[in-house]
Amino acid sequence: MPDSQIPATGTASVHVLQDGYVREASDGEHVGSTVTLIIDGDAVVVVDPGMVSSREALLAALVGHSVTPDAVTDVVFSHHHPDHTVNAALFPAARIHDHWAIYDGDLWISRAADGAVLSPSVRLIATPGHTAEDISTVASTAGGVYVCTHAWWGADGPADDPFSPDLKLLAASRARILAVASVIIPGHGPMFVPGPDTPR
Numbered sequence: 001m002p003d004s005q006i007p008a009t010g011t012a013s014v015h016v017l018q019d020g021y022v023r024e025a026s027d028g029e030h031v032g033s034t035v036t037l038i039i040d041g042d043a044v045v046v047v048d049p050g051m052v053s054s055r056e057a058l059l060a061a062l063v064g065h066s067v068t069p070d071a072v073t074d075v076v077f078s079h080h081h082p083d084h085t086v087n088a089a090l091f092p093a094a095r096i097h098d099h100w101a102i103y104d105g106d107l108w109i110s111r112a113a114d115g116a117v118l119s120p121s122v123r124l125i126a127t128p129g130h131t132a133e134d135i136s137t138v139a140s141t142a143g144g145v146y147v148c149t150h151a152w153w154g155a156d157g158p159a160d161d162p163f164s165p166d167l168k169l170l171a172a173s174r175a176r177i178l179a180v181a182s183v184i185i186p187g188h189g190p191m192f193v194p195g196p197d198t199p200r
């Protein structure tokens with residue numbers, strides 16, 4: 001399905017459970033993943049249940065949206081760095097989606113993520129660049145299209161992702177995302193509305 005068919009508005013609701021971060025402290029480097037809850041009808045999706053300072057706080061944020069951990073139907077890994085995946089087992093009933101498969105219990109269901117539909121207003125697109133296997137979660141809401149993605153760590157980039165194996169591929173993925181996104185939810189920072197200063 002071409003991106004032009006991504007609905008400009010839809011029925012999903014998007015809630016950030018933790019704004020991601022990377023910061024130096026006296027005891028070392030602290031890394032938190034942006035963790036996002038998307039609800040669309042029967043689909044309850046958690047994107048990137050990775051590193052957090054407190055699992056209890058993450059689950060409390062979930063319950064704050066009237067969602068219990070066992071009610072989560074789907075988990076999405078934007079890519080396979082542990083800072084975005086290590087807490088997936090907090091959601092025992094969820095299917096897990098990554099770039100090339102769905103994992104459901106002990107079922108390994110191979111498929112390409114690009115264009116995969118999780119619910120009427122939530123889909124996945126392939127956005128390689130931070131790694132070769134990155135995907136983004138696209139949610140059409142009443143207020144526009146929200147995209148959870150590691151194509152940016154935060155609003156200011158970094159313009160050249162230091163992990164990227166291919167900056168041209170990253171630029172192409174950013175262009176693809178910017179063509180549809182009203183709001184970007186980046187890997188390690190608060191959500192932002194893209195503008196002229198957004199690294200491309």
Ligand SMILES: [Zn+2]
Pocket residue numbers: 079081130150163
């Ligand atoms: Zn990463």
Ligand SMILES: [Zn+2]
Pocket residue numbers: 081083084150187188
């Ligand atoms: Zn990251």
